[in-house]
Amino acid sequence: MTSLPSLPTPKKLGLVIDLDVCVGCHACVVNCKEWNTGGYGSALSDQHPYGADVSGAWLNRIHTFEVKPEGGEIVAEAGEARIVHFPKSCLHCEDAPCVTVCPTGASYKRAEDGIVLVDEEKCIGCGLCAWACPYGAREMDLAAGVMKKCTLCIDRIYNETFEEVDRIPACVRTCPANARHFGDLADPNSAVSIMVAERGGIDLMPEQGTRPVNKYLPPRPRKPLSAIASMLHEAEDTADAKGFFAWLDGMLDRL
Amino acid sequence: MGAEPRVALSQPIADEVRKTTCYMCACRCGINVHLKDGKIRYIEGNRDHPVNKGVLCAKGSAGIMQHYAPARLRAPLLRTGPRGSGEFREISWDEALETATKWLGEVRARDPRKVAFFTGRDQSQSLTGFWAQQFGTPNYAAHGGFCSVNMAAAGIMTIGGAFWEFGAPDWDRTRLFVMFGVAEDHDSNPIKIGLSKLKQRGARFVSVNPVRTGYSAIADSWVGIRPGTDALLVLSVVHELMKARKIDLDYLIRYTNSPWLVIDAPGTADHGLFARDADDKPLVFETVTERAVPAGSKGARPALSGSFTLPDGRRVQPSFHLLVEKYLDPKYAPEAVAAETGVPAAVIRGLAAEIARAAFDQAIEIDQPWTDIYGERHQSFVGRPVSFHAMRGISAHSNGFQTTRAIHLLQVLIGSVDCPGGFRFEPPYPKPLEAHPTPHGRAEHFGSNKPLSGPHLGFPRGPEDLLIDEQGNPSRIDKAFSWDAPIAAHGMMHMVIANAHAGDPYPIDVLFLYMANMAWNSSMNTAGTMKMLTDKDERTGEYRIPKIIYSDAYDSEMVAYADLILPDTTYLERYDCISLLDRPITEPDAVQDAIRWPVIEPDRDVRGFQSVMLDLGARLGLPGFIGPRGVPLYKDYADYIVRHERRPGIGPLAGFRGREGDRTGRGSANPDQLKRYIENGSFFSAHIPLEAQFFKHANQAYQDFAVKMGFFDTPKPVIFQLYSEPLQKFRLAADGLREPAAPESHRERIKAAFDPLPDWYRPLEEAAVDREEFPYHAISQRPMAMYHSWGSMNAWLRQIHTKNPLYVPGAICDEQGLKTGDWVWLISRHGRIKVEIQRTDAVNGGTIWTWNAIGKRKGAWALDKDAPEGTKGFLLNHLIHELLPPKGDGMRWSNSDPVTGQAAWYDLRVRIEKADPGKEAEPSFPAIRRPVDLPEPPDELRYGQEWAR
Amino acid sequence: MHPAFSIIFFTTASGLGYGLAAMLGLGVLDPASLSTGIAYLLALGLIGAGLLSSTLHLGNPQRAWRALTQWRSSWLSREGVMAILTFIPLVVSAWAALFERSYLPLPGVIGAVLCAITVYCTAMIYASLKSVQAWGTRLTPVCYLLFAAAGGATLATFFALCGAGAVRSMAFAAIVLIAAAWIAKLRWRDRLLAMEPLSTPESATGLGSIGKVALLERPHVTENYLTREMGFRIARKHAAKLARLAFGLGGIVPVLLLVAILVAGQGAISIVAAILAVLSFGCGILVERWLFFAEARHAVMNFYGQ
Numbered sequence A: 001m002t003s004l005p006s007l008p009t010p011k012k013l014g015l016v017i018d019l020d021v022c023v024g025c026h027a028c029v030v031n032c033k034e035w036n037t038g039g040y041g042s043a044l045s046d047q048h049p050y051g052a053d054v055s056g057a058w059l060n061r062i063h064t065f066e067v068k069p070e071g072g073e074i075v076a077e078a079g080e081a082r083i084v085h086f087p088k089s090c091l092h093c094e095d096a097p098c099v100t101v102c103p104t105g106a107s108y109k110r111a112e113d114g115i116v117l118v119d120e121e122k123c124i125g126c127g128l129c130a131w132a133c134p135y136g137a138r139e140m141d142l143a144a145g146v147m148k149k150c151t152l153c154i155d156r157i158y159n160e161t162f163e164e165v166d167r168i169p170a171c172v173r174t175c176p177a178n179a180r181h182f183g184d185l186a187d188p189n190s191a192v193s194i195m196v197a198e199r200g201g202i203d204l205m206p207e208q209g210t211r212p213v214n215k216y217l218p219p220r221p222r223k224p225l226s227a228i229a230s231m232l233h234e235a236e237d238t239a240d241a242k243g244f245f246a247w248l249d250g251m252l253d254r255l
Numbered sequence B: 001m002g003a004e005p006r007v008a009l010s011q012p013i014a015d016e017v018r019k020t021t022c023y024m025c026a027c028r029c030g031i032n033v034h035l036k037d038g039k040i041r042y043i044e045g046n047r048d049h050p051v052n053k054g055v056l057c058a059k060g061s062a063g064i065m066q067h068y069a070p071a072r073l074r075a076p077l078l079r080t081g082p083r084g085s086g087e088f089r090e091i092s093w094d095e096a097l098e099t100a101t102k103w104l105g106e107v108r109a110r111d112p113r114k115v116a117f118f119t120g121r122d123q124s125q126s127l128t129g130f131w132a133q134q135f136g137t138p139n140y141a142a143h144g145g146f147c148s149v150n151m152a153a154a155g156i157m158t159i160g161g162a163f164w165e166f167g168a169p170d171w172d173r174t175r176l177f178v179m180f181g182v183a184e185d186h187d188s189n190p191i192k193i194g195l196s197k198l199k200q201r202g203a204r205f206v207s208v209n210p211v212r213t214g215y216s217a218i219a220d221s222w223v224g225i226r227p228g229t230d231a232l233l234v235l236s237v238v239h240e241l242m243k244a245r246k247i248d249l250d251y252l253i254r255y256t257n258s259p260w261l262v263i264d265a266p267g268t269a270d271h272g273l274f275a276r277d278a279d280d281k282p283l284v285f286e287t288v289t290e291r292a293v294p295a296g297s298k299g300a301r302p303a304l305s306g307s308f309t310l311p312d313g314r315r316v317q318p319s320f321h322l323l324v325e326k327y328l329d330p331k332y333a334p335e336a337v338a339a340e341t342g343v344p345a346a347v348i349r350g351l352a353a354e355i356a357r358a359a360f361d362q363a364i365e366i367d368q369p370w371t372d373i374y375g376e377r378h379q380s381f382v383g384r385p386v387s388f389h390a391m392r393g394i395s396a397h398s399n400g401f402q403t404t405r406a407i408h409l410l411q412v413l414i415g416s417v418d419c420p421g422g423f424r425f426e427p428p429y430p431k432p433l434e435a436h437p438t439p440h441g442r443a444e445h446f447g448s449n450k451p452l453s454g455p456h457l458g459f460p461r462g463p464e465d466l467l468i469d470e471q472g473n474p475s476r477i478d479k480a481f482s483w484d485a486p487i488a489a490h491g492m493m494h495m496v497i498a499n500a501h502a503g504d505p506y507p508i509d510v511l512f513l514y515m516a517n518m519a520w521n522s523s524m525n526t527a528g529t530m531k532m533l534t535d536k537d538e539r540t541g542e543y544r545i546p547k548i549i550y551s552d553a554y555d556s557e558m559v560a561y562a563d564l565i566l567p568d569t570t571y572l573e574r575y576d577c578i579s580l581l582d583r584p585i586t587e588p589d590a591v592q593d594a595i596r597w598p599v600i601e602p603d604r605d606v607r608g609f610q611s612v613m614l615d616l617g618a619r620l621g622l623p624g625f626i627g628p629r630g631v632p633l634y635k636d637y638a639d640y641i642v643r644h645e646r647r648p649g650i651g652p653l654a655g656f657r658g659r660e661g662d663r664t665g666r667g668s669a670n671p672d673q674l675k676r677y678i679e680n681g682s683f684f685s686a687h688i689p690l691e692a693q694f695f696k697h698a699n700q701a702y703q704d705f706a707v708k709m710g711f712f713d714t715p716k717p718v719i720f721q722l723y724s725e726p727l728q729k730f731r732l733a734a735d736g737l738r739e740p741a742a743p744e745s746h747r748e749r750i751k752a753a754f755d756p757l758p759d760w761y762r763p764l765e766e767a768a769v770d771r772e773e774f775p776y777h778a779i780s781q782r783p784m785a786m787y788h789s790w791g792s793m794n795a796w797l798r799q800i801h802t803k804n805p806l807y808v809p810g811a812i813c814d815e816q817g818l819k820t821g822d823w824v825w826l827i828s829r830h831g832r833i834k835v836e837i838q839r840t841d842a843v844n845g846g847t848i849w850t851w852n853a854i855g856k857r858k859g860a861w862a863l864d865k866d867a868p869e870g871t872k873g874f875l876l877n878h879l880i881h882e883l884l885p886p887k888g889d890g891m892r893w894s895n896s897d898p899v900t901g902q903a904a905w906y907d908l909r910v911r912i913e914k915a916d917p918g919k920e921a922e923p924s925f926p927a928i929r930r931p932v933d934l935p936e937p938p939d940e941l942r943y944g945q946e947w948a949r
Numbered sequence C: 001m002h003p004a005f006s007i008i009f010f011t012t013a014s015g016l017g018y019g020l021a022a023m024l025g026l027g028v029l030d031p032a033s034l035s036t037g038i039a040y041l042l043a044l045g046l047i048g049a050g051l052l053s054s055t056l057h058l059g060n061p062q063r064a065w066r067a068l069t070q071w072r073s074s075w076l077s078r079e080g081v082m083a084i085l086t087f088i089p090l091v092v093s094a095w096a097a098l099f100e101r102s103y104l105p106l107p108g109v110i111g112a113v114l115c116a117i118t119v120y121c122t123a124m125i126y127a128s129l130k131s132v133q134a135w136g137t138r139l140t141p142v143c144y145l146l147f148a149a150a151g152g153a154t155l156a157t158f159f160a161l162c163g164a165g166a167v168r169s170m171a172f173a174a175i176v177l178i179a180a181a182w183i184a185k186l187r188w189r190d191r192l193l194a195m196e197p198l199s200t201p202e203s204a205t206g207l208g209s210i211g212k213v214a215l216l217e218r219p220h221v222t223e224n225y226l227t228r229e230m231g232f233r234i235a236r237k238h239a240a241k242l243a244r245l246a247f248g249l250g251g252i253v254p255v256l257l258l259v260a261i262l263v264a265g266q267g268a269i270s271i272v273a274a275i276l277a278v279l280s281f282g283c284g285i286l287v288e289r290w291l292f293f294a295e296a297r298h299a300v301m302n303f304y305g306q
């Protein structure tokens, strides 16, 4: 199973993440943890949960970057630094290096929908797939000794015990800012594909040749207020209150 | 290639789902709690819930870890060692309640004011307030005084409602949204949902905030203002809009006191007050007949400018005339305020232009005829789709009351309050000032073994309503409603411990606290506060604050400083009531309330605090809690929620009233009410008819609806008070022209802060310190994934914020040779802290900031003694003093807004010095002991492993 | 990358083991000598210890057999398969040497080739990871192979001294191989130092079109699996020092000792020199391997501001 599907998968299920609206609230992070502990595979354990060097396995994490313009876009008012909150989980790559390096076949990409999964029964916890992933999308569960990764909530999206609307990943359902979208990126008419086309969705690290399915919508350019300062044309010379009151009288007559 | 493994795709989530209300913060979202084998498997947002519409934030999603946290208290505790030692013994509930009854009952008979009852993150203030009133102490308040009273008071006094939970932007229609000083707020999820809608529609979002994280990060325009100067920015926008004639005169005439005539008689007791007729109705000047008539007279065309003489000879001017003269002054021109605010003139002008464009060029209309309170029929609702929101970045400054008023002024001038696309009221607001009580707590209001004669909190209409004695001394322990803070509408919880310790204005015997971490993150001068709590009276050898009763659910820092602990349940184990009588969860379009219920049974000897209050009330024999024969009136809180009536037919919950459960708002008690709520997802929602949805302050259909719902017994329209007469009355008292006159010591201060028209003055700490010695601002922000101090015991949330760095602007780093990871001393007039820094450039150049309440006292919260929260995390609170620097006469004011008493957390001024690398942040306090030998927290968590598939 | 001791030890020990086994397989030592048999045992021991150590870092070692299934795509799987395959001719050869005192050319040569392939597979595990740019070069397997051969030759020199064969030619071969290995390694390191990073914070986030990207807040404050595994950082100054140490211990010192043996020929002093050469070389390689990991930067660190 370690080989990638020989044909392009008919469906390419994945996420589209809108960096223009992500406020960095970590809702998707915690809800993902909550859904996936006690769900697919072994629990997402935490080491020293109340201790000094607390850590745990998470399938989705938010980084916060500061971006300083360098002759690029003029942001804010005077080229000031800008902050971008940046969610990151498995991108379900088409050329997933994490799959091909796996010695046991535990790591695989589903032929049907392209979801990259770990079969924990087979995983020996060698960690090589985590090394192979340039995005840091795989984390070892130290208690179970197996590799964990985003499952695209496979136990939700096909779950027939759920209402239709809820057959979406936990992180998508919970995101208060609606910054996460789920769909089939192989279908050019899907909502996510249209979004990607309209907003110029991008790949992360295209140079790694992984061909990620997940896409990121870049932040929209900012609109400086100073640019419209001149629009507030002054009706009359009103440096003093007198002029204003004269206008006021005129206006009140018209009301 | 072998076959792909089979994956269990269609497993049900769990055995059962129970719907209740989240309380990982005060947003109060609806949650579906999925239970499996009697344990919580998953918590998700309730899609049908009007607050969160299915989404759930990080905190809400970590409910499992909150509920099972090892820091949960397990049984009532009685202190055995010295205060602060953490030495307790477990006692039975009977002993606990008897002890409390004895302590409280004795004082109630002797001198009830010597019990001070203050509640923190309380969502049952209508019960706790009622209880305190029946108990009879004048000393009750919740946490509003250190939180957001500036918002509430300024909003209610100006427009009859406030940003703070009493209104919301019209997210679906607004074209321009301007947000001042908000990092997260109580409307956590609704704001995010709303911002996302704006983005989708291409509406513009402007964030005014010294720091550019979170919401500000996604704003279309970021205005990185210098802290404490927002009023200048806003009034400069007002100046520009006036000059450009971009104001809504029709709106001003209809809905505001702009035409009301202000008496111009300097040196007299009437100066600056409204001229009124014999029926006390304010007068306007009718331009056709050229005489003064009562405001609201049918067909009158009132003047907005000019000077007139009334028949009795008094000189008067429409208040708008004063307003125009004031704000057209060139001192409000963008160029004039640019340096002080740090906002370039072109940006201010651009903001004004954008506001004008959206309000006047993009006005929207909803085709829905409606009738105003004057009986005039309108064909449609016309909206000026500009909305505003503001919170603690404005509120937590000592000029925050006036700044908030300035923002409301701006809203009203462009006609955007409660219109389509504007800021909209959430019922039961708007509510005019007159509909609020005046405060009670003067000597004549209380006495031995009797209830207080009226509610504690309210709004003084003038100095005559202050809670002071003959000599002008405060009658409340926190000095709320005294000359120090005349309109302290929410009390001043942040002053209670300091005042009680100093015996100023008098000592107290029992301090009763609920859900407030006063020994740590909710106090200023944290180290000092801990000392005050442990200080003993040299003569008697007794603690200065002799008895402290405290209710918490977790082993917080405060626990070790109390004598008797009443352990609460977690939010999933108790009944709660989110009531219209309290801080409701209503929305502009719907009246809503909600409950919590025990979706899981407690596994410890703990009790819901509200039920404990009812029990205590009965044991103390308080009226309202026992029946005629001394029998307790209520079995428990659930019983109270259903049967208690505040006024006939009006109870804590508005939904499913009446015997059949078919009445809304008013109706007799329904024994099945809670069941109906639970079936409905634990909330109730009643839609406001479209005709009543806008201009509620002056909409007849809404006013009728409000009466029907029981908010009021008669219609209570609101006239917006751009010019505030109550403030002027305090000024007159400060001039010695009105009784009671302000004491000499307070006069200057009151004159400076009580301008009847919104204005800016320098924040008090900034004005008092040497600005070169302390050149920078230091502020804190709420992290979205943590709620004050109560997330660190949560194994998941604490991984996100295990410690907090001090964020220092690049310019300061370059000047001082600092880089990320360096240690610094951050020094204020009051103290210094030693912490690690992180450079940032997305911030106002003079503003240093950090996340709030991540730093923890070592040993608390069932965390390891070496946990980074305790060793590296820190609070700014150590640097903030509860008092301002002494004045020439040795007098020290509280570090609060002089109008409302709002704690001025964000006035803090600092300097920064490079320090030697350290191992631990300073100051460092010895670890506190866990109260009793609770089981050791586990070293590894595999929550849910038994369900793995 | 985190220099995990189990893996460093594994590659060092198994490299030496396979190198020696390959030398033995080529029949450079006298099968009649007991020390040849001991050499076989040592080779097997080094390989075995290395493999054992490599399973130490597995989360579920009891399922290690599964690692043999994906040889079509996974270099780690190939390494496992090859390691096992290699054992067959090795054991046969070792049996022949120990009990028959004979050299079997067919299993010997096959064994030697398989040793090389196994080492190659090990190297390719690293070299095939695009995410670790420092490793992604043909020089990586070249270095691994040459270091294995050099180690094998140095060990063989020792056994030759113990009576199993032609000391001078063995020492000479060792010198040549060590020199070749270090030439390759120095070129490898030059590449590392000159490398333009393939991925940057800008390409990792796609935010390069706005400006320069710097981390403000990491997702979780404390260390996590990724930062522990991939986030190891060593100061350039220390790296340079350690590289010199590795070169000294793994290159200069053994070469000097081997030259001494070349000059001195058979004798007790040479034996001591050979032991020292082996130990020094081994230590040098441990340092070299440590650096191999410690200096390699993983692409994920673009998200962590390192």
Ligand SMILES: Nc1nc2c(c(=O)[nH]1)N[C@H]1C(S)=C(S)[C@@H](COP(=O)(O)OP(=O)(O)OC[C@H]3O[C@@H](n4cnc5c(=O)[nH]c(N)nc54)[C@H](O)[C@@H]3O)O[C@H]1N2
Pocket (backbone or CB within 6 Å): B120, B121, B143, B146, B147, B148, B514, B515, B516, B517, B518, B521, B522, B523, B551, B552, B553, B554, B555, B556, B557, B558, B568, B569, B570, B571, B609, B780, B781, B787, B788, B789, B790, B852, B853, B875, B876, B877, B905
């Ligand atoms: N430097 C600085 N200081 C600040 C602020 C700031 O911005 N900067 N903000 C201020 C503001 S606005 C506020 S509101 C305060 C907040 O400060 P606090 O009101 O002290 O809030 P918390 O830290 O959440 O503490 C509340 C206590 O309630 C307990 N608790 C949690 N759940 C329950 C429960 O179910 N039942 C009971 N009985 N107890 C429970 C917690 O364990 C905790 O001890 O902080 C203030 N302090």
Ligand SMILES: Nc1nc2c(c(=O)[nH]1)N[C@H]1C(S)=C(S)[C@@H](COP(=O)(O)OP(=O)(O)OC[C@H]3O[C@@H](n4cnc5c(=O)[nH]c(N)nc54)[C@H](O)[C@@H]3O)O[C@H]1N2
Pocket (backbone or CB within 6 Å): B025, B026, B147, B148, B180, B181, B182, B183, B184, B185, B186, B187, B188, B208, B209, B210, B211, B225, B226, B227, B228, B229, B230, B390, B391, B392, B393, B394, B397, B779, B780, B781, B782, B783, B784, B785, B786, B787, B788, B906
């Ligand atoms: N996740 C989470 N949610 C919470 C809480 C929590 O602890 N955690 N606490 C709850 C409570 S009690 C409260 S009171 C609310 C408070 O909610 P917020 O009002 O969002 O409170 P803060 O985080 O203090 O945010 C204040 C913002 O004002 C900015 N600021 C500071 N000074 C100024 C100024 O002079 N001018 C302007 N324009 N901005 C300024 C700061 O940079 C910061 O972004 O949040 C509530 N919601």
Ligand code: SF4
Pocket (backbone or CB within 6 Å): A089, A090, A091, A092, A093, A096, A097, A098, A099, A116, A132, A133, A134, A135, A136, A137, A138, A149, A210
């Ligand atoms: S993101 Fe990483 S783990 Fe996910 S498919 Fe791509 S390479 Fe594999």
Ligand code: SF4
Pocket (backbone or CB within 6 Å): A101, A102, A103, A104, A105, A106, A107, A118, A122, A123, A124, A125, A126, A127, A128, A129, A130, A146, A147
């Ligand atoms: S850790 Fe598990 S999934 Fe990853 S490569 Fe090793 S065996 Fe495969």
Ligand code: SF4
Pocket (backbone or CB within 6 Å): A031, A032, A033, A035, A036, A059, A060, A089, A090, A149, A150, A151, A152, A153, A169, A170, A171, A172
């Ligand atoms: S799709 Fe599911 S598993 Fe993946 S990040 Fe979202 S919640 Fe986590």
Ligand code: SF4
Pocket (backbone or CB within 6 Å): A021, A022, A023, A024, A025, A026, A027, A028, A029, A062, A085, A087, A174, A175, A176, A177, A178, A179, A180
């Ligand atoms: S939940 Fe949405 S807004 Fe919050 S961090 Fe995740 S993607 Fe961003």
Ligand code: SF4
Pocket (backbone or CB within 6 Å): B022, B023, B024, B025, B026, B027, B028, B029, B052, B055, B056, B057, B058, B059, B060, B061, B188, B189
């Ligand atoms: S905002 Fe989050 S923590 Fe607050 S009530 Fe809603 S879900 Fe709970």
Ligand SMILES: [Mo]
Pocket (backbone or CB within 6 Å): B146, B147, B148
């Ligand atoms: Mo607050």
